[in-house]
Amino acid sequence: MDAPVIIVGGGPVGLSLGLGLAHLGVRSTILETRPEPAPESRALVIWPRTLELLADWNALDALRAAGMWRSTLDIWSAESGERLIDVDFSNVADVLEYCGALLVPQSETERLLQELVRKSEHCELRTGCEATSLTQDAEGVTVVARGPSGEERLRAKYAVGCDGGHSIVRHAVGLTLEGVTYPGRAVLSDEILPTAHAFPSPRFSLARSSFVLGIEYAPSFWRVISLLPASVGDDDAIAPAARAQRLQRLFGENMATQTIWTNLFHIHRRHAQRFVVGRVALAGDAAHLNSPAGGQGMNAGIQDAANLAWKLAYALEEGTDAPALLASYDVERHEAIAGGVERYTDALTRFGINGFRWFGVVPLRILGRLLRGAGFQRKACRAAGMLGGRYTKSPFIDARHPLAGRRIDDLILPGGSRINRKRAGKAAIVAVGEVDIPEASASAITVIRLPLAPRHWHVKPPVALIVRPDGCVAIVVEKPTAVRISAALRKAFAGAKG
Ligand SMILES: Cc1cc2nc3c(=O)[nH]c(=O)nc-3n(C[C@H](O)[C@H](O)[C@H](O)COP(=O)(O)OP(=O)(O)OC[C@H]3O[C@@H](n4cnc5c(N)ncnc54)[C@H](O)[C@@H]3O)c2cc1C
DSSP states (O other): OOEEEEEEOOSHHHHHHHHHHHHTTOOEEEEESOSSOOOOOOOOEEOHHHHHHHHHTTOHHHHHHHSEEESEEEEEETTTOOEEEEEEGGGGTTTOSSOSEEEOOHHHHHHHHHHHHHHOTTEEEEETOEEEEEEEOSSOEEEEEEETTEEEEEEEEEEEEOOOTTOHHHHHTTOOEEEEEEEEEEEEEEEEOOTTOOOOSSEEEOOSSOEEEEEEEETTEEEEEEEEOTTSOHHHHHSHHHHHHHHHHHHOTTOOOEEEEEEEEEEEEEEESOSEETTEEEOGGGTEEOOSTTSOHHHHHHHHHHHHHHHHHHHTSTTSOHHHHHHHHHHHHHHHIIIIIHHHHHHHHHIIIIIHHHHTTHHHHHHHHHTTSHHHHHHHHHHHTTOOOBOOSOTTSOTTSTTTTBBOOOOBOTTSOBHHHHHTTSOEEEEESSOOOOHHHHHHSEEEEESSOOGGGOOOSSEEEEEOTTSBEEEEEESOOHHHHHHHHHHHTTTOOO
């Protein structure tokens, strides 16, 4: 074996998976065709759920230093200058450490993740190295790659296709991306504004012909996105006059901007029928293509990586039910993508392409009013921040309790630390009240003690929560005894010992 895991594709998802595995002490080899990270900005927003995963892998500080932090999600009308929507992430500060979204161009995210991967003794990143074929047998996976020193065969126990929408790994395991391509398209550009002009961001122009959104992602650097109905032709969409009109709608007349790059692209809602075939898994765009509306595509891919990393790490241990663990990645991430990300981005995309033409700003005004209530603010933070998903169909989650299958609330502990800081990206038992932890478990797993549980957990102490390395509650053990806790640990981690 060249490494236990081969990752094909060193985009944000492949690099995150490498870091996630390294955090659990597992070596991986990442093959990346490009000699240098792609220069285009693409994904801009990193949402709170992804931020806490990156923090687990010690990657957040570098990204925060390079990005623009937004603690609120405001939406301003470019026409009237009014703030239509105002969502403040501090409304969930009791359950979330990173109360905000980070704006970083994907080119920068990839560059920084590459730096971290290169520093890790567990990852080998081979750039300029293209995987050309993949086969698997009962013992492992063989990947043929073409690199600077010619063609070579690499062997691993498992392989993961993080090689984007045109994935050769997906092709090699006989899967395709199924779903729909929307009739509308998106035009995107990055623009530099003269420094003398300051506008609130993000700003929408809600004229009835089409919708234009501008997001400032670094001082004077703006992403401009327009969703177009099918009736607008490609040539008309990218004509200089159309671009000038979009900019005029956002920033007023005669704004002399400098265009860094621009692109017209189709919008998809597609995913592979399966995310795992034998010893091969798919993650990120290789597994699912999502609309850019809502900015969840890359985030969902990094969350795939977090779900998969610990399962691969545990699957490599002797005595673990490895096929069942990998199958649970398939079940859980399908539920998250089809039931969560696709529904959310679909609603935003349909509204963006057609909704304004029918309703103008009215729905946003109504939504803005509803969101003034604290309860709605929390709901909006959870939805936009990707904090609210739940796995209900996994064999390793006991979904009878409403907390199971959800991300653990990152509560503040007595003494000021937080649950996730204590867990540090590893499995843990959160024990509420007087819980007797079996000695063998106490030495193998972090135990976090809480005197009381928040009311919204609906638990009656004593109770023990089994939390996985990806921060998901697997099982809620009520009336916990040493025997019950040991059984729950075996169930949640497929018999893994480590
Ligand atoms: C214009 C645009 C705007 C977007 N905006 C947003 C946004 O605002 N928010 C958001 O969350 N998402 C956004 N996305 C989506 C986001 O960019 C993707 O979801 C994200 O890049 C997926 O990451 P990935 O690592 O799965 O795939 P990719 O970024 O596609 O990376 C795949 C990598 O694999 C490499 N590769 C491919 N084939 C091979 C091979 N055979 N061997 C070795 N290496 C290979 C490629 O060179 C590439 O580096 C946008 C996408 C586009 C195109």
